[in-house]
Amino acid sequence: xxxxxxxxxKGTHDxxxxxxxxxxxxxxxxxxxARQAGFRRIDTPMYENxxxxxxxxxxxxxxxxxxxxxVTSKQREAEEKEAEFALRPEFTAGICRSYIxxxxxxxxxxxxxxxxxxxxxxxxxxxxxxxQFHQFDMEVIGLKDxxxxxxxxxxxxxxxxxxxIADRLQLHINNIGTAENRVAYTExxxxxxxxxxxxxxxIDRDRLxxxxxxxxxxxxxxxxxxLKSAPTFEQxxxxxxxxxxxxxxxxxxxxxIEYIENPKLVRGLDYYTQTVFEFQDKETGAQNxxxxxxxxxxxxxxxxxxxxxxxGFAGGIERMVWHMKQAGVKAxxxxxxxxxxxxxxxEAKKECLKLITGLRxxxxxxxxxxxxxxxxxxxRLADKFEARYTLLLGKMEVKTGTIILRDMAAGKQQxxxxxxxxxxxxxxxxxxxxxxxxxxxxxxxxxxx
Ligand code: AMP
Numbered sequence: 001x002x003x004x005x006x007x008x009x010k011g012t013h014d015x016x017x018x019x020x021x022x023x024x025x026x027x028x029x030x031x032x033x034a035r036q037a038g039f040r041r042i043d044t045p046m047y048e049n050x051x052x053x054x055x056x057x058x059x060x061x062x063x064x065x066x067x068x069x070x071v072t073s074k075q076r077e078a079e080e081k082e083a084e085f086a087l088r089p090e091f092t093a094g095i096c097r098s099y100i101x102x103x104x105x106x107x108x109x110x111x112x113x114x115x116x117x118x119x120x121x122x123x124x125x126x127x128x129x130x131x132q133f134h135q136f137d138m139e140v141i142g143l144k145d146x147x148x149x150x151x152x153x154x155x156x157x158x159x160x161x162x163x164x165i166a167d168r169l170q171l172h173i174n175n176i177g178t179a180e181n182r183v184a185y186t187e188x189x190x191x192x193x194x195x196x197x198x199x200x201x202x203i204d205r206d207r208l209x210x211x212x213x214x215x216x217x218x219x220x221x222x223x224x225x226x227l228k229s230a231p232t233f234e235q236x237x238x239x240x241x242x243x244x245x246x247x248x249x250x251x252x253x254x255x256x257i258e259y260i261e262n263p264k265l266v267r268g269l270d271y272y273t274q275t276v277f278e279f280q281d282k283e284t285g286a287q288n289x290x291x292x293x294x295x296x297x298x299x300x301x302x303x304x305x306x307x308x309x310x311x312g313f314a315g316g317i318e319r320m321v322w323h324m325k326q327a328g329v330k331a332x333x334x335x336x337x338x339x340x341x342x343x344x345x346x347e348a349k350k351e352c353l354k355l356i357t358g359l360r361x362x363x364x365x366x367x368x369x370x371x372x373x374x375x376x377x378x379x380r381l382a383d384k385f386e387a388r389y390t391l392l393l394g395k396m397e398v399k400t401g402t403i404i405l406r407d408m409a410a411g412k413q414q415x416x417x418x419x420x421x422x423x424x425x426x427x428x429x430x431x432x433x434x435x436x437x438x439x440x441x442x443x444x445x446x447x448x449x
Pocket of ligand 1: 090121123128129130131132133134135288289290291292314315316317318319
């Protein structure tokens with residue numbers, strides 16, 4: 001085969017139908033569990049004013065400093081103005097912007113929102129790290145209580161259980177205190193490293209000036225050795241944060257949720273306060289976390305809203321698919337072809353178009369009337385599509401008001417009355433196996449992308 005002229009851009013991928021079987025399964029679990037817990041779906045634009053990310057996530061975080069995709073237009077370029085927008089690298093900042101913009105503080109609190117969609121980060125692509133990827137995101141905004149954090153964690157845990165990857169993951173949890181605690185600790189950390197900068201690897205020397213907290217989850221061995229004698233976060237936590245954390249852990253115990261207290265967990269984003277947590281791969285740890293989240297009690301105020309607490313979580317869908325595959329989980333799907341309708345002659349073809357519509361309306365997955373090929377090659381096609389049954393309508397059958405029904409696996413066929421074709425197929429497939437939806441489903445259970 002010749003090389004295709006165009007390929008997906010580096011770090012992006014096509015989600016092919018086989019992968020959609022997993023994605024659909026995951027989305028279904030997310031929607032189901034979210035609804036059970038009172039969450040409602042929100043979609044925010046894929047790009048937003050870039051200041052939302054810079055201010056919210058933090059200018060000196062990797063996500064903003066190195067990984068933001070800027071969006072500009074020909075007009076702006078012509079005016080030599082810098083980019084106004086950026087593709088969302090995550091959901092939280094946009095959802096908080098939306099909460100303020102739509103006056104959601106007027107709604108009963110907390111407001112529980114969830115989103116599913118693409119995020120973009122201009123990272124160096126590697127396994128499990130893409131430039132365009134999917135997240136599901138859940139946010140609880142407007143009320144603060146450890147029971148809210150615990151319930152959010154429980155909902156996420158249930159999603160991981162539903163898709164059968166919970167056993168492969170470990171919940172790490174920490175409390176990083178209030179914004180004031182963070183400032184005090186950051187100063188202490190900077191003081192501690194005065195005179196020791198030379199011993200730090202270059203990347204962490206930079207972080208010391210831009211975002212010292214990131215040193216805590218540094219992967220550099222030299223940094224970790226130095227940190228052993230550094231002041232710890234715990235020494236700077238106020239009593240309220242300590243009590244909050246203690247109660248949260250008690251609630252997790254009550255809900256039988258296992259966790260690892262991890263004082264090194266800081267998460268890379270500036271907006272976090274107090275609770276932070278991450279679901280890490282049991283085998284490889286932090287590097288391939290499947291999802292993470294935490295509290296962001298100052299974020300909405302930072303965006304100009306009333307002081308409003310919030311807690312949220314984002315899970316990486318590609319990494320969830322990967323875990324499902326590793327665990328040998330087969331995503332159930334409904335992509336099979338039930339019936340292939342083969343026809344010969346213009347009259348038969350017209351009849352078949354009606355028949356196909358009739359079958360589809362009843363919830364039978366039906367293909368056919370695809371062209372002018374011979375009956376033999378249509379049968380071959382039916383085989384390739386792995387159709388369970390074939391209905392054959394030739395010139396003769398049109399005249400006699402009959403049709404041939406062939407069971408493909410058994411290799412047996414029978415002539416039946418044309419008018420009985422649909423009911424016979426339904427009988428063979430079984431009513432429970434029909435892909436139907438009711439009006440109620442259409443509004444409530446809609447299969448969103
Ligand atoms: P974060 O808030 O950065 O921890 O992201 C939340 C989750 O999104 C991560 O735990 C990953 O599962 C997923 N994720 C983040 N960045 C990427 C990426 N570049 N490619 C694929 N998945 C990602």
